[in-house]
Amino acid sequence: MQALQIVISGIAQGCIYGLIALGVVLIYKATETVSFAQGELMMLGAFIGLIVMSSLGFPFWLAFVGAVAAMGAFGIVLERLVIRPILGQPAFSIVMLTIGIGYVARGAITMVPGLGTETHTLPVPYKDAIWKLGTLVLNVEQMVIIAATLVLSSVLYVVFRYSKVGVAMQAASQNQIAAYYMGIPVKRLNGLVWGLAAAVAAIAGLLLAPITFVHANMGFIGLKAMPAAVVGGFGSLPGALVGGLVIGVVEALAGFYLPEGFKDVAAYVVVLIMLVVRPSGLFGEKLRKKV
Amino acid sequence: MRFLFKTDYAQDIHLAKHGGQVFWYALLLLALLAAPWLFTEYWLAQLTFVLIYSVVGLGLMLLSGFTGLFSLGHAAFLGVGAYTQAVLTNAGVPAPLALVAAGALSAVVGTVVGLPALRVKGIYLAIATLAFGFIVEEVFARWESVTGGNAGIHIKAPDVFGFKLDTDTSFYFACLVVTVLATLAVMNLLRSPTGRAFVAIRDSEVSAQSMGIHLARYKTLSFAISAALAGFGGALYAHKLRFISPDQFDILQSVDLVLMIVIGGVGSIHGAFLGAIFLITMPQLIGLAKDWLPATIGQAPGLQGLVYGAVLIAFVLFEPMGLYGRWLKLRTYLQIFPFYRKGMFARQKSYLKSDRLK
Numbered sequence: 001m002q003a004l005q006i007v008i009s010g011i012a013q014g015c016i017y018g019l020i021a022l023g024v025v026l027i028y029k030a031t032e033t034v035s036f037a038q039g040e041l042m043m044l045g046a047f048i049g050l051i052v053m054s055s056l057g058f059p060f061w062l063a064f065v066g067a068v069a070a071m072g073a074f075g076i077v078l079e080r081l082v083i084r085p086i087l088g089q090p091a092f093s094i095v096m097l098t099i100g101i102g103y104v105a106r107g108a109i110t111m112v113p114g115l116g117t118e119t120h121t122l123p124v125p126y127k128d129a130i131w132k133l134g135t136l137v138l139n140v141e142q143m144v145i146i147a148a149t150l151v152l153s154s155v156l157y158v159v160f161r162y163s164k165v166g167v168a169m170q171a172a173s174q175n176q177i178a179a180y181y182m183g184i185p186v187k188r189l190n191g192l193v194w195g196l197a198a199a200v201a202a203i204a205g206l207l208l209a210p211i212t213f214v215h216a217n218m219g220f221i222g223l224k225a226m227p228a229a230v231v232g233g234f235g236s237l238p239g240a241l242v243g244g245l246v247i248g249v250v251e252a253l254a255g256f257y258l259p260e261g262f263k264d265v266a267a268y269v270v271v272l273i274m275l276v277v278r279p280s281g282l283f284g285e286k287l288r289k290k291v
Numbered sequence: 292m293r294f295l296f297k298t299d300y301a302q303d304i305h306l307a308k309h310g311g312q313v314f315w316y317a318l319l320l321l322a323l324l325a326a327p328w329l330f331t332e333y334w335l336a337q338l339t340f341v342l343i344y345s346v347v348g349l350g351l352m353l354l355s356g357f358t359g360l361f362s363l364g365h366a367a368f369l370g371v372g373a374y375t376q377a378v379l380t381n382a383g384v385p386a387p388l389a390l391v392a393a394g395a396l397s398a399v400v401g402t403v404v405g406l407p408a409l410r411v412k413g414i415y416l417a418i419a420t421l422a423f424g425f426i427v428e429e430v431f432a433r434w435e436s437v438t439g440g441n442a443g444i445h446i447k448a449p450d451v452f453g454f455k456l457d458t459d460t461s462f463y464f465a466c467l468v469v470t471v472l473a474t475l476a477v478m479n480l481l482r483s484p485t486g487r488a489f490v491a492i493r494d495s496e497v498s499a500q501s502m503g504i505h506l507a508r509y510k511t512l513s514f515a516i517s518a519a520l521a522g523f524g525g526a527l528y529a530h531k532l533r534f535i536s537p538d539q540f541d542i543l544q545s546v547d548l549v550l551m552i553v554i555g556g557v558g559s560i561h562g563a564f565l566g567a568i569f570l571i572t573m574p575q576l577i578g579l580a581k582d583w584l585p586a587t588i589g590q591a592p593g594l595q596g597l598v599y600g601a602v603l604i605a606f607v608l609f610e611p612m613g614l615y616g617r618w619l620k621l622r623t624y625l626q627i628f629p630f631y632r633k634g635m636f637a638r639q640k641s642y643l644k645s646d647r648l649k
Contacts, residue, residue: 034414034417082604082608085608086607086611089607089611091413091414092361092553092557094607095361095414095417096549096550096553096603096607097603097604097608099546099549099550099600099603100599100600100601100602100603100604100607101600101604103596103597103599103603104596104604105600106593107593107594107595107596107597107598107599107600108593108597109593110592110593110596110597111592111593111594111597116592116593117592220542223421223425223542226418226421227418227422230415230418234415260433261429261432261433264425264429265426265429267422268421268422268425268426269422269426271418271422272407272419272422272423272426275410275411275415275418275419276406276407276410279410279411279415
């Protein structure tokens with residue numbers, strides 16, 4: 001029973017990693033750049049939710065929708081202002097740019113007086129609630145994370161499979177130039193993808209907030225999304241979620257069964273093993289560069 | 292405007308391109324030698340840090356700027372060097388021997404990290420080195436019998452075969468010697484076939500391979516040399532701070548190192564030095580600016596991160612060649628005075644060049 005309990009909490013944590021990794025992979029597929037700012041976008045989303053709920057007194061669901069929409073818009077603006085001008089530059093520059101965005105976001109939030117330097121609790125309606133299933137004690141916060149991830153991934157699946165925008169995004173990610181020639185507005189789509197990634201990050205932040213509190217450094221969890229994306233196979237959307245789950249579960253089990261310290265590095269050990277054994281990840285295609 | 296007429300290959304690979312360079316670098320060296328008598332103790336300490344970070348920057352520049360491999364875990368090599376130096380010096384080993392050991396051990400660790408680099412590249416490599424950095428930091432924190440764990444470890448003043456370098460001035464000269472040697476070594480390496488192979492790998496792996504360059508060997512070698520330089524830097528860093536703990540070698544330190552070479556100018560030896568100067572003087576400038584700003588902005592704890600991030604974004608957006616690139620533009624502008632055109636240094640964007648595998 002205890003093992004199951006640990007696995008469930010690992011799955012919940014893994015869903016968060018998966019959601020952040022999903023944003024990373026979305027951006028990678030669309031613009032072939034890797035965003036290291038995803039964790040900070042998540043942090044911003046959680047802070048917006050917090051401000052809307054505590055200062056404006058909005059109910060949770062409205063704050064949730066508001067924060068996600070606000071972050072989506074922020075993502076689009078961000079893409080337009082700083083990412084689009086340097087597309088076509090070496091990948092190294094763009095990675096550094098996103099690291100810079102992360103620094104600025106963290107610094108800016110820390111500078112807000114009375115908000116940035118403290119830890120806050122997001123007053124969600126299901127705070128500290130518990131479901132009992134026989135001997136199994138389920139934390140509602142974790143159940144909400146898992147349920148929300150399921151819903152979100154099915155929505156994304158439907159969007160990418162059936163909607164015009166989704167199919168266009170897939171086309172652009174497979175071959176940008178060909179998509180451009182087919183009349184797909186690739187640049188605008190890239191903006192939308194950044195918006196979508198930021199919105200997904202905001203959802204992850206709002207889901208995570210009840211468990212870890214809201215603080216300026218919560219974005220560092222985004223670094224663990226990178227292993228998740230690699231384990232799943234960079235460039236595969238379902239892979240990102242599965243990779244997140246793998247990392248989350250391994251981490252939870254390592255925290256319980258292995259000596260202290262292994263929990264913090266479990267994700268990184270997994271990704272190193274994965275890179276040595278199967279660099280293309282669980283769902284990635286095995287490809288070779290041709291001239 | 293100076294026109295260089297090269298008449299033989301020896302002239303082409305000569306370390307100094309022309310007499311002017313010899314003059315100016317000799318002047319710089321003289322100024323550096325006179326620095327202890329020119330600067331106050333505080334600024335001499337900052338200059339020592341610049342030299343230490345330059346050594347680390349040279350290593351990272353060789354890896355990222357000249358071989359084209361990412362590393363987001365270079366603080367780990369810095370840490371390996373620092374801890375090796377600390378442990379050996381405290382055990383009574385003379386500092387120069389400990390320094391060599393620190394570099395050697397870092398190189399060995401670098402080779403181990405280089406191994407996955409043979410199979411992965413680009414962003415995968417960045418993540419592999421990132422993961423490695425976290426693991427090493429955790430090892431420093433948990434291997435308490437050697438590293439002292441999170442409590443950290445104190446390190447004795449360096450002892451060069453009976454001659455103690457316990458003053459700021461003597462230690463400054465030690466750093467200067469190491470920096471000059473490291474710089475000459477890297478410059479020499481870059482004009483050798485090995486260095487040319489590194490640059491070829493950076494520019495195109497496929498064509499480098501077709502030219503008969505053994506990718507695996509040269510990539511591992513690049514990692515090893517880069518890690519060794521970081522290890523030397525780490526050893527000096529440990530002596531300078533006299534106290535090291537695992538949190539000095541975390542991801543933020545790694546990012547700082549990458550930030551240093553990006554702002555200095557990726558792909559130039561000058562860039563490593565300019566970046567180190569930037570990295571050390573920036574907190575001082577922010578400290579100075581704090582007095583002028585209103586308290587709510589000036590005293591806020593996040594200011595430094597915000598400024599670092601903003602400067603980094605500005606450089607990537609407006610000056611991808613970094614401080615050294617800016618200097619080159621300025622110099623060219625002055626040299627050919629009324630004829631400078633805006634697009635002279637513009638790089639072609641490469642929308643069609645894809646790292647994605649097909």
